[in-house]
Structure formats: C-alpha cells, structure tokens
Amino acid sequence: MKEYIAELMRQLLTPSMRFELRKAVAWLRDIFGRACFWRWEIVRFKLREDSLYDILYVGRKTQREFVKVLLGVQSQTVEGRLKLGKSDRTVVVSEMPIPGALYVPQYLSAxxxxxxxxxxxxxxxxxxxxxxxxxxxxxxxxxxxxxxxxxxxxxxxxxxxxxxxxxxxxxxxxxxxxxxxxxxxxxxxxxxxxxxxxxxxxxxxxxxxxxxxxxxxxxxxxxxxxxxxxxxxxxxxxxxxxxxxxxxxxxxxxxxxxxxxxxRPDDGLLxxxxxxxGDVDTLGNHGYLFIKLPRAGAAQFLWEAPLFAVEGKNLTLHLGLPDGQGDEEVASRYREMGFGGLYKVYIHCARVPGEELLDTLRSRYAHLKSPPFLESIVST
The missing domain is CATH 3.40.630.30 (Gcn5-related N-acetyltransferase (GNAT))
Known part of the structure; x- marks a missing residue:
C-alpha cells in the first residue's frame, strides 16, 4: 500500500511539488516535536567562562547541546532557572518565536x-x-x-x-x-x-x-x-x-x-x-531557532558568535564590530566569511565604522556575481 501511494504521488505531482510537500511534512514534524512542552527546560549557561554574556535557553532539553555547538559555547557550567529574568547582556535562545528575535537556521547547504x-x-x-x-x-x-x-x-x-x-x-x-x-x-x-x-x-x-x-x-x-x-x-x-x-x-x-x-558562520566545514x-542555501534545513540579541553589547556578542538569519526567503549574516578591534583583526576574523548566497550582511557596531573598514568587508564579497548589501547597525 505504501509503495502504491508513493508511485501514485510520483505520477500526480511534479518533482518540485514533491519537494515542497516533503519540506512541509518535515516542518510539521519539527513543529510537533517542539510542541512537547513537558520536555522543555529553562537554563542558563555562559558563552565562555569569562564572557560577559549568559545564554537563557528555553526549549527541549535534548536540543541544548546542539544550541551550544551552534553558538560555539565553551563553558560547561549550566544553571537551572525557573524564571525568565534577564540582564542587559542576556541572549535569549528559544525553540518558539519571540518578538524581536533573529530567525536562525540550524543547518545550511553549500x-x-x-x-x-x-x-x-x-x-x-x-x-x-x-x-x-x-x-x-x-x-x-x-x-x-x-x-x-x-x-x-x-x-x-x-x-x-x-x-x-x-x-x-x-x-x-x-x-x-x-x-x-x-x-x-x-x-x-x-x-x-x-x-x-x-x-x-x-x-x-x-x-x-x-x-x-x-x-x-x-x-x-x-x-x-x-x-x-x-x-x-x-x-x-x-x-x-x-x-x-x-x-x-x-x-x-x-x-x-x-x-x-x-x-555557523565560522564552522570549518562550511x-x-x-x-x-558552495553558496549558502537553506535547501536542506527544516529547523530554526529564535535568538534575541542582548540589549547591550550586541556587537561584542556577534564578534564572538556571528549568526546567519532568515528574512522572508532571504538569507542574511549578522557580524559584530565592537570597540577595541583594529582593522587587521576585523579583516582576519571575517576573512573566511565571504559567502555567496547572502542577501544582506548586517554589521552590528558600537559606532559607525570608517569607510576604509567597510571597503575591506565589502571586498570579501567582491568576487560574487550578486554581492550582498552591507548595512551598519549602531548599538550600545
């Protein structure tokens, strides 16, 4: 019976329609998995042991280690919390949508x-x-x-x-x-x-x-x-x-x-x-996280943990440009992040960067047929 239904679908649906159907089924399966709230936890952990930022994770316990890998978390300390209280340097990571959060893919294809x-x-x-x-x-x-x-x-x-x-x-x-x-x-x-x-x-x-x-x-x-x-x-x-x-x-x-x-933008395999x-693409991804940047120090956080995010059907990249980093350090940090397939690159900075530095960042994408737009976001 299963084989008969599969053959019938192959005859009635075009390959593109079957792809969209598989994508929808995978999305629904992911949503139903997230809806098991009794498997959720609320915990805090540090990005680094000496980091100013703490991560408030709200989601399934089984996904916690994946979140830590995606963000490049090095601290092993985990603190259980029953309250959602947070400081200006708290990064909220949730498996369900939260206002003002980035829509971050879990995986990307090249x-x-x-x-x-x-x-x-x-x-x-x-x-x-x-x-x-x-x-x-x-x-x-x-x-x-x-x-x-x-x-x-x-x-x-x-x-x-x-x-x-x-x-x-x-x-x-x-x-x-x-x-x-x-x-x-x-x-x-x-x-x-x-x-x-x-x-x-x-x-x-x-x-x-x-x-x-x-x-x-x-x-x-x-x-x-x-x-x-x-x-x-x-x-x-x-x-x-x-x-x-x-x-x-x-x-x-x-x-x-x-x-x-x-x-993960600084992932060696990517x-x-x-x-x-390989241009980055959400082709093989069906899962997302919702990450809300800290109210203070977003530039420093994204310097330590740059993020991809999806806006509509477009893929974007969020980079940090904190105070105290020289042009050579910035160029070195983002040397391998000249990805094709991006619609826009957001530069979160403590102050408006100089034109020379922006030109250096633009040069990372100059080889592309359709280079992304660069947009500076000044944050406290």
Missing amino acids: VVPLSRSIDEITAKYNSELRRNLRKNRLRYRMKQALNDDEIETADREMLQPYAAARHGSAASQIEAQEVHRVAKVAGRLDLVLLEDEIVACHLGCVVTRAGKRYWSTVRFGYPDVVFSDTKRLREVNSITTFMALEWAIENGFDYYDIGTCLA EWKRRRG
Missing part, C-alpha cells in the same frame, strides 16, 4: 551553481587545491554500486564508520534500508577507486526545487585506512567532491549541493565548502 564550465568553477579554487586536482584526478575513477552486497559493504565499511569517527556517539546514522532506497531509487551510490583500491563512496540523490535540478550529496564515506590518515583524507575528500561536481555537470544538473552542515564554490 550549493554550487552549474551555469558555468568546470574550468570557470575551479578557477576560483585556491592554487593548492587546483594543483592537487591536476596532479591526482586522473588516478581516480568512479563506479556505481548496483548490487545489494556492494551497497551493504559501502554502508558498513565507509558510511557508518566515517560518520562515527567524525561525530562519535552523536553521529546521525542513516538506516540501512534508506541507504538502499537512495542508492537504487532516489539517487545512486558511487564507489571511488584509486587505481584498484576503493577509497571512498558518495551517496547522492536528485532534488528538484522550483523547476531546478540539484545533484545533492547525502553522505560521503571513507574506510578507516583513509579517514585515520589526515593527509590522505584531505586528498581523497577533495577528489571525491570534485568527481561528484563533474558528474553533476556531465548529467545536466543546474546545481551541485555539496551537502548540509552546521549553520568554510571548506565555500572554498569549493
């Missing part, structure tokens, strides 16, 4: 537009990455895993171990039957070979949104012999991502989605994907 040739895309890679690709690409090849044994082996020996190695007990493993479904129905599972040795796998699927086709990475996998060797993993990871990009271009896709990662041409 999406590469494929309206250009592969040479144009790689021309913006750094010289070391281009050199690595030129030197090693021809030594690798890709082969689709077609039978159950190949799929099960890739899942058992690469997808699951690599996820566990990266995230430990918090790793979100994909169920075996879902791996098979994606590999055989919704997409494909490719094995990456270095000469005759299997060194990686790539699980990907087709996503259609607003009539545009995305080749979307679901998960990369590597055997222990690769991911336990940092230098080797760096090479194989770059080649695997590049081969997935090649495949997307060769098969006429409009975009290549390198995959979802934490929606920066890694940006350097490979």
Whole structure:
C-alpha cells in the first residue's frame, strides 16, 4: 500500500511539488516535536567562562547541546532557572518565536551553481587545491554500486564508520534500508577507486526545487585506512567532491549541493565548502531557532558568535564590530566569511565604522556575481 501511494504521488505531482510537500511534512514534524512542552527546560549557561554574556535557553532539553555547538559555547557550567529574568547582556535562545528575535537556521547547504564550465568553477579554487586536482584526478575513477552486497559493504565499511569517527556517539546514522532506497531509487551510490583500491563512496540523490535540478550529496564515506590518515583524507575528500561536481555537470544538473552542515558562520566545514564554490542555501534545513540579541553589547556578542538569519526567503549574516578591534583583526576574523548566497550582511557596531573598514568587508564579497548589501547597525 505504501509503495502504491508513493508511485501514485510520483505520477500526480511534479518533482518540485514533491519537494515542497516533503519540506512541509518535515516542518510539521519539527513543529510537533517542539510542541512537547513537558520536555522543555529553562537554563542558563555562559558563552565562555569569562564572557560577559549568559545564554537563557528555553526549549527541549535534548536540543541544548546542539544550541551550544551552534553558538560555539565553551563553558560547561549550566544553571537551572525557573524564571525568565534577564540582564542587559542576556541572549535569549528559544525553540518558539519571540518578538524581536533573529530567525536562525540550524543547518545550511553549500550549493554550487552549474551555469558555468568546470574550468570557470575551479578557477576560483585556491592554487593548492587546483594543483592537487591536476596532479591526482586522473588516478581516480568512479563506479556505481548496483548490487545489494556492494551497497551493504559501502554502508558498513565507509558510511557508518566515517560518520562515527567524525561525530562519535552523536553521529546521525542513516538506516540501512534508506541507504538502499537512495542508492537504487532516489539517487545512486558511487564507489571511488584509486587505481584498484576503493577509497571512498558518495551517496547522492536528485532534488528538484522550483523547476531546478540539484545533484545533492547525502553522505560521503571513507574506510578507516583513509579517514585515520589526515593527509590522505584531505586528498581523497577533495577528489571525491570534485568527481561528484563533474558528474553533476556531465548529467545536466543546474546545481551541485555539496551537502548540509552546521549553520555557523565560522564552522570549518562550511568554510571548506565555500572554498569549493558552495553558496549558502537553506535547501536542506527544516529547523530554526529564535535568538534575541542582548540589549547591550550586541556587537561584542556577534564578534564572538556571528549568526546567519532568515528574512522572508532571504538569507542574511549578522557580524559584530565592537570597540577595541583594529582593522587587521576585523579583516582576519571575517576573512573566511565571504559567502555567496547572502542577501544582506548586517554589521552590528558600537559606532559607525570608517569607510576604509567597510571597503575591506565589502571586498570579501567582491568576487560574487550578486554581492550582498552591507548595512551598519549602531548599538550600545
């Protein structure tokens, strides 16, 4: 019966409509999960042990650790509270809407537009990455895993171990039957070979949104012999991502989605994907947090914990520019945050920044076809 309904939906609904339906279902599932108020807690914790800011978290206890990771919290001290009392330097983080709060995505995708040739895309890679690709690409090849044994082996020996190695007990493993479904129905599972040795796998699927086709990475996998060797993993990871990009271009896709990662502007993985041409996008995200900035010192807080936020259908970035930071420090802090896909960048500052500093920040986005607007917000 389930298969019959799925087939009927495929016949009656366009791929774009099915995407929107899946998105709506995921959103509803998330909302129902949040509505279990008996699982909520109200706690305080510090951004840093010596930080002036405390975080007042109102939401499910199971989500607390995720919130701490998203904000880059380093303090381990948690103080239970029954009251919502807060100081001028309290940041409120809630799972339900609160007035004046930023609408912060939990995850973002890094999406590469494929309206250009592969040479144009790689021309913006750094010289070391281009050199690595030129030197090693021809030594690798890709082969689709077609039978159950190949799929099960890739899942058992690469997808699951690599996820566990990266995230430990918090790793979100994909169920075996879902791996098979994606590999055989919704997409494909490719094995990456270095000469005759299997060194990686790539699980990907087709996503259609607003009539545009995305080749979307679901998960990369590597055997222990690769991911336990940092230098080797760096090479194989770059080649695997590049081969997935090649495949997307060769098969006429409009975009290549390198995959979802934490929606944290200074997250290393997101920066890694940006350097490979990925523009930030809410494609794979269904969950949000509501973060209300402190009444005093918002610039300093956002210097320590910059945030993405959504306005309507647009993605924005909130950065802090507190007193006491020189131009070189600011340039260094935001060097890797020149993300494509942004509508606007808000600069929260203690006083109006000089034009030279604003030009430095604008230069981070000068390479983009559609650079974001920069808006200064002076706060106390």
